[in-house]
Amino acid sequence: MAGATSRAASARTILLRPGADLTGFRDAARRLAAEGVPPEAVTFSAESAPSLFGDDASPGSDAPLVLPRAVTSLIPSVVPHLDPERYGLLYALIWRVLHGERHLMEVASDPLVHRLTRMAKAIGRDLHKMHAFLRFRRVEDPAGERYVAWFEPDHHILEAAAPFFVRRFAGMRWTILTPEGRAVWDGDTLAYGPPGSRAEVPEGDGFEAGWQTYYETTFNPARVNPKAMRAEMPKKYWRNMPETAAIPALLRGAADRTAQMIEREPTLPARREPARAVAAMADQDPKSLDELNAIIRKTEPLVPGATQAVLGEGPIGATVAFVGEQPGDQEDLKGRPFVGPAGQLLARAMAEAGIDREASYLTNAVKHFKFTLRGKRRIHEKPTAGEVSHYRWWLDRELDFVAPKLVVALGATAVLALTGKAIPITRARGPFRFDRLDNRFQGYITVHPSYLLRLPDEAKEEAYAAFITDLKRIATLGAELAA
Structure with a gap:
């Protein structure tokens, strides 16, 4: 009986505003955690609070709560949920994290984590619907033009959603009405008020x-x-x-x-096949590298994706020309070859081997970035043999205009472009004659620097040393050919 009496005496009821009381919950959680009150002794209630926009009924605390970022980002994503147990579940999560389960959010199979994650996803979907489906209608008031919208969200998301509309319609005066409350933007200040009704919104404009x-x-x-x-x-x-x-x-x-x-x-006009498109380009017969590059810039990519054509870079008459596979993500965004991680590695290796990058010509077999989207990331996708063949006309003309003494093939795709054959790098690595190009240039085959980035750490040092050896041989051969 004594234990039951003690537990009853320690039970706590926390009053929060109806709706999504993020500030009230945070203050209460800080105080409860500081006092060591376990979740089973706490009841969160919004039923007795005066109004959606009344004073917070839960006393605050200055005691900080040091929580993992995954937890702090989850809390505002769950507080707007309609489930009346949301605050209790969040406090249970906080309690467990503060009492030995620091990495709890990484355990997706934990029932509490699973339930809270599903609630956060439900809020994300509700916010998306409000952002996508809310429609403003124009009205006139004594201050001039104003816009009003009515929306019925599934959860308490008004305060979480309103800042989006401030950013998107900052120059408008607007009001968003919901059965739970309203958000009012006057061009300077965002304020919240009492519930609205559908009747306050005109039928059309x-x-x-x-x-x-x-x-x-x-x-x-x-x-x-x-x-x-x-x-x-x-x-x-x-x-x-x-x-x-x-x-x-x-x-x-x-x-x-x-x-x-x-x-x-x-x-309807049919899209030209790549081979026909290349033939049409060849008919233009550019007389200089600048004219060739102008054709490339305005040509539709022959591989999926790409923001822009990434052209070769370096002086006409460079002794050594380096040919890679295709631009990567950073190259596509910046419009320059070899500026991403692989390009930075190549620049460092060239400097170690005594090769002046600024005096060299750098280009790619394929001039556009081929990729697939995974979420928001653009993932490099290797060009096919057919796609390499479609870009070969550009590469051949480019090398004719630059007229290097030595052409270095970086990786298997560059070898395929320059020779027309799939030749293993391990068998052909070193000096090589490009018969397909009528031996107009001395050739050299080595690995692509991206290959080094993909190797496990224990193999990188040896592979990088071999790459430096190749570059030093290229520097010596280039000097001999230039003499």
């Missing part, structure tokens, strides 16, 4: 007719998938979006419009 016409014009009937549309844009949001009024008619006419598109297809 002059802009909506133009927006609906644009939507109807860009609607692609051949890609209609009503099930996917409803999954991505649930019907509960349709009544607030002017373009959705056109959807039923567009769906009814999709089959006929698709049939009309198919009938018109033969009259």
